[in-house]
Structures are given as C-alpha cells and as structure tokens.
Amino acid sequence: MNLQSKKIGVIGGSQGLGSWFVTYFRSRQVEVTFTSTDEYSEMASNKELVEYADIILLAVPISSMVPVLTEIYPLLHGKVLIEICSVKKFLIEHYEQLRQQYPAVELGFCSIHPMFGPRIHSLTGQVVLFNHQENLEANTLLGLKDLLQADGAELYEIPYVEHDKMMGIVQGLNHFNVFVSARTLARFEGDFEDIKKVASPPYRIFIVFFTRYVLQNPLLYADIQMNNEYVFEVVRIFRDEMNRLFDIIQTRDRQGFVNYIEEMQPYFQQNEQDREVSTHLIEQLGVYLEKLN
Structure with a gap:
C-alpha cells in the first residue's frame, strides 16, 4: 500500500x-x-x-x-x-x-x-x-x-516481551550508567573546559554523550527506567558489579583487578570488530573538533 x-x-x-x-x-x-x-x-x-x-x-x-x-x-x-x-x-x-x-x-x-x-x-x-x-x-x-x-x-x-528485556540493557543500563557517571563528574566540580582539554578522545566521547543525555527532558528517562520491569534487575547487577570493583580498588588488589577484566574478555571477543569502529569514531571526533577551533 x-x-x-x-x-x-x-x-x-x-x-x-x-x-x-x-x-x-x-x-x-x-x-x-x-x-x-x-x-x-x-x-x-x-x-x-x-x-x-x-x-x-x-x-x-x-x-x-x-x-x-x-x-x-x-x-x-x-x-x-x-x-x-x-x-x-x-x-x-x-x-x-x-x-x-x-x-x-x-x-x-x-x-x-x-x-x-x-x-x-x-x-x-x-x-x-x-x-x-x-x-x-x-x-x-x-x-x-x-x-x-x-x-x-x-x-x-x-516480540514485545523480548523487546523490553533487551531494552533493559540497551536503554536501562545505558541511561543508568550515563547519569551516574555524569553526576559523578558534576559532583567532582572540576573546571569543565579544563577537563575537556586534557581528556583523551575516548573520554571526550563520553563527555559528549553525558551532555547529550543530561540536557534532554529527564521525564523521558524516568519513564523508561520505571516502566520497564526488566530495568531493575539490570541495574541491580550493575550495582553489584560496581561494589565488587570498588572493593578491589579499595584493597589495592591488582591481581583481583586483572582477573575482573579477564573474566569478561571472552564475552567481548565476539565483538572484536568494534575496536575498529571505535578507532574510526575517535579519528572523526578529532577532525570535527579541529574544525571548531
């Protein structure tokens, strides 16, 4: 039609x-x-x-x-x-x-x-x-x-139930991570322009998206976080992993830190091609920022 x-x-x-x-x-x-x-x-x-x-x-x-x-x-x-x-x-x-x-x-x-x-x-x-x-x-x-x-x-x-489960990760985890990270940056109270100047390109990309999300209507994200019943389980896992890594760093357990990273490497090795994507994004960000200066 x-x-x-x-x-x-x-x-x-x-x-x-x-x-x-x-x-x-x-x-x-x-x-x-x-x-x-x-x-x-x-x-x-x-x-x-x-x-x-x-x-x-x-x-x-x-x-x-x-x-x-x-x-x-x-x-x-x-x-x-x-x-x-x-x-x-x-x-x-x-x-x-x-x-x-x-x-x-x-x-x-x-x-x-x-x-x-x-x-x-x-x-x-x-x-x-x-x-x-x-x-x-x-x-x-x-x-x-x-x-x-x-x-x-x-x-x-x-299917819609599978959709909500997947959005618990794609949206729920992403938004939760962004807002907690952005709030941490805001509480640290460093000079924003100074942080941007010394940030590596990958971290500069993080700042770009912190700004993008934080300056949009927060009610949209509140509704996604609170109406998708699968988000809670995802962010509970996030909290558990945050606490685990916090304890490793607090105790200065270097081998524990190495083990923490190596344990998840097999999962991400199937996505090895995205390392090239990240390189392209970083290079393009550099080109774009150069045009602004």
Missing part, C-alpha cells in the same frame, strides 16, 4: 518523535495532521483527529500512553493504530484489556520502536523495531516498512 493514499493523524505531534514523524511524512507527500497539548495543535481534540485520519500514530510521552489510548480506543473502529512507545509490555497488556472491554471495535494495531531521537536528519542506518501486530492488513504494514526502508532504515522484528 502506498501511504500517500492515506491520511495520518499524529497524537503528540508538536514535540519529540511525534514532531519528527509529522515532518518526515510531509516530506514524503503523505497527508498528515496532529494534536498536541500546546498551542501548536492542528486539531481541536484527539476525537476530531481520529475521525479524520485513516492511520493514527500514538506518540505521546510514556506516562500518557495508557490514558490517551483509553480515551481514543472506543473511536478506533475501522482505523489503524500505530504506537511508538519505548516500553511495550505494560502498554500492549492494556491494549489487550481494551480489546476485551470493547469487542465491537475492530482495528489494525502495530507496535514499533524507532531507536533514534528527534534530532536526526537521515534514516540511513537508523533502527526501527517492529514488536507486535494484530488485525493489520499486510499491505498497510508493507507500506510503512517500504517507506522506512527506502530511506535507509534497518528494520527488525522483536
């Missing part, structure tokens, strides 16, 4: 990924409008938007997903709903409850997770995860996939 023949309505379309999708669809000559909770909303209500659109993209914050889905579900008969929540299990379980509550409402449903932020300018190499589909016409799904793939996106099918 050619999406250009359909009308798309984005709920939450003035900010974040909702805004990105509005811009993206319009650049591909797809008819799209949106609602939002600010003065930029193009329609008066979500009800009006659902009545207008053939396909509804639900792109509100994680904490608003359940209330908004509950609001619009009775209106979705004959429509297609696509949600892009970063956490799946709690939302899809609520969707299933609504299906039982409103058996007369028949709709197509698709759950996806774009693994990128709203600042990107190209889909080339960006990952989009497809996590759950129900009652969705094959040509509707293919139309969405074809559009994304034509612009270079990498698409993967991952």
Whole structure:
C-alpha cells in the first residue's frame, strides 16, 4: 500500500518523535495532521483527529500512553493504530484489556520502536523495531516498512516481551550508567573546559554523550527506567558489579583487578570488530573538533 493514499493523524505531534514523524511524512507527500497539548495543535481534540485520519500514530510521552489510548480506543473502529512507545509490555497488556472491554471495535494495531531521537536528519542506518501486530492488513504494514526502508532504515522484528528485556540493557543500563557517571563528574566540580582539554578522545566521547543525555527532558528517562520491569534487575547487577570493583580498588588488589577484566574478555571477543569502529569514531571526533577551533 502506498501511504500517500492515506491520511495520518499524529497524537503528540508538536514535540519529540511525534514532531519528527509529522515532518518526515510531509516530506514524503503523505497527508498528515496532529494534536498536541500546546498551542501548536492542528486539531481541536484527539476525537476530531481520529475521525479524520485513516492511520493514527500514538506518540505521546510514556506516562500518557495508557490514558490517551483509553480515551481514543472506543473511536478506533475501522482505523489503524500505530504506537511508538519505548516500553511495550505494560502498554500492549492494556491494549489487550481494551480489546476485551470493547469487542465491537475492530482495528489494525502495530507496535514499533524507532531507536533514534528527534534530532536526526537521515534514516540511513537508523533502527526501527517492529514488536507486535494484530488485525493489520499486510499491505498497510508493507507500506510503512517500504517507506522506512527506502530511506535507509534497518528494520527488525522483536516480540514485545523480548523487546523490553533487551531494552533493559540497551536503554536501562545505558541511561543508568550515563547519569551516574555524569553526576559523578558534576559532583567532582572540576573546571569543565579544563577537563575537556586534557581528556583523551575516548573520554571526550563520553563527555559528549553525558551532555547529550543530561540536557534532554529527564521525564523521558524516568519513564523508561520505571516502566520497564526488566530495568531493575539490570541495574541491580550493575550495582553489584560496581561494589565488587570498588572493593578491589579499595584493597589495592591488582591481581583481583586483572582477573575482573579477564573474566569478561571472552564475552567481548565476539565483538572484536568494534575496536575498529571505535578507532574510526575517535579519528572523526578529532577532525570535527579541529574544525571548531
């Protein structure tokens, strides 16, 4: 199916990924409008938007997903709903409850997770995860996939429970590590510019991402940490490993430190090729910083 023949309505379309999708669809000559909770909303209500659109993209914050889905579900008969929540299990379980509550409402449903932020300018190499589909016409799904793939996106099918388990690592551990490390840097109270000047290129990359994450809306990360039930187990392991390494350093156990690193080497040897990736990133960072000076 050619999406250009359909009308798309984005709920939450003035900010974040909702805004990105509005811009993206319009650049591909797809008819799209949106609602939002600010003065930029193009329609008066979500009800009006659902009545207008053939396909509804639900792109509100994680904490608003359940209330908004509950609001619009009775209106979705004959429509297609696509949600892009970063956490799946709690939302899809609520969707299933609504299906039982409103058996007369028949709709197509698709759950996806774009693994990128709203600042990107190209889909080339960006990952989009497809996590759950129900009652969705094959040509509707293919139309969405074809559009994304034509612009270079990498698409993967991952069931929603497995998705949340993997995001416990990919998002939960990453965000937890970044924020604890960034907070440590802030508490140390060294001069930021001096630290950047003497930082090796790999550590300079860390600082780049500390800044990127810390200066974004913290509510997004709070919702990911607290709504994905698998994050807690991951960060508990992180805490245990932090305490173990802390004890090794505190006791100046040099052999213990060596053993600590060597124990994990077999796991990462399967990813040996990423050493070349890191070299490329470091070299490119140097080129970029030189242009700024």
